[in-house]
Amino acid sequence: MSRFLDPAESSKPYTDPTPLPADVPKVKELGVTSAPLKSAAFFLGAYCKDYNEDFMLCKAENPDPAHCLKEGRRVTRCAQDLITKLRENCLSEFEKHWNCLENNNQYYPCRKDERVLNKCVFEKLGLVKTIPGTPEGKTPIHEVKNPIYTGVQK
Amino acid sequence: MFGAAGTLLNTSKRLQNQGKPVRHGLDAWDEMMMDRDRRLTGHKRGQAAEPYAPEEFETNSAWYTQRTA
Numbered sequence: 001m002s003r004f005l006d007p008a009e010s011s012k013p014y015t016d017p018t019p020l021p022a023d024v025p026k027v028k029e030l031g032v033t034s035a036p037l038k039s040a041a042f043f044l045g046a047y048c049k050d051y052n053e054d055f056m057l058c059k060a061e062n063p064d065p066a067h068c069l070k071e072g073r074r075v076t077r078c079a080q081d082l083i084t085k086l087r088e089n090c091l092s093e094f095e096k097h098w099n100c101l102e103n104n105n106q107y108y109p110c111r112k113d114e115r116v117l118n119k120c121v122f123e124k125l126g127l128v129k130t131i132p133g134t135p136e137g138k139t140p141i142h143e144v145k146n147p148i149y150t151g152v153q154k
Numbered sequence: 155m156f157g158a159a160g161t162l163l164n165t166s167k168r169l170q171n172q173g174k175p176v177r178h179g180l181d182a183w184d185e186m187m188m189d190r191d192r193r194l195t196g197h198k199r200g201q202a203a204e205p206y207a208p209e210e211f212e213t214n215s216a217w218y219t220q221r222t223a
Contacts, residue, residue, distance in 0.1 A: 007216075008192060016213040031207035033194050034187035083205040094203070102201055103174055152179070 027073045032083055035102040039094060040086060042129040043121055048078035089124040093117040107142070108151040114142060172199045 007014065020026075032040070045052065055071040062068075086094050097117045100110035107114070121127050134140045141147060167176050177184070177199075192198045193214050194207060 013210070014214055014216050015210070016215065016218065018218075019213055029207040029211050031194060031202055031204035031211070033191040033201045033203070034184075035201045036203035037187075080205040083203065087203065087205070098201070098203065102199075105177055105179055 024069060025073065027076050028080070030076055030079050030083070032079075035098040036083075036094070038101055039098040039117070040083065042131070043086070043125075043127045044079055044082055046127045046130070047082045047125075048075060051075045051078045085125055086121070090117060090120040093120045104151070106152055108147070108149075111142065118142075172197060174199055 037044075051071065051074045055068060055075050058068040058071045093113070093116050097110060097113040100113050101107070104110060118129055129142065131140045131142065168174070171177075177188075180188075188198045191200055194200070194211055195202050
């Protein structure tokens with residue numbers, strides 16, 4: 001008789017009763033979900049490095065959400081810019097890669113698609129995927145031809 | 155018997171996940187991202203690669219009203 005009614009599926013979805021005040025400049029939110037974001041992550045790091053670092057330093061000073069709104073808006077706009085450019089130039093490779101990532105939870109099975117995407121992004125946008133913290137002298141794991149550790153079995 | 159039960163379970167799980175394999179090894183970050191995906195697309199496995207989010211996304215987060223204590 002009484003069963004669990006998931007609030008996420010209700011006919012009146014939740015809306016915030018206290019939205020932002022009108023004097024805060026409006027910026028549209030990023031509409032990218034987890035898999036495309038994971039695919040584009042390193043390119044976001046390369047393209048939006050300055051804005052991301054600004055935001056992180058600002059948050060380190062004071063974690064209050066109201067303190068870093070301006071830097072946050074800049075990060076959002078930069079990410080939107082990059083996603084628009086990715087879609088214009090490398091849409092099919094991007095879609096293939098993030099569909100592969102969505103079906104597997106890890107990077108290893110999708111290295112082939114990733115190499116194709118990296119090549120396209122490098123040619124059209126000039127962005128390179130670098131993994132910070134790679135030990136000196138060793139090839140980064142995404143460029144290793146035959147890695148020792150392959151995919152994790154569920 | 156085992157084959158039939160296994161196939162049935164696999165099909166059921168795939169149907170719940172929009173035809174994709176079940177996500178394994180989830181941590182708190184992945185749970186949070188899947189909740190965000192549900193807010194953006196309506197299903198926890200739904201994906202979209204648009205630069206701009208729909209209007210409802212900006213105000214449908216229940217995080218501010220959750221009580222954690």
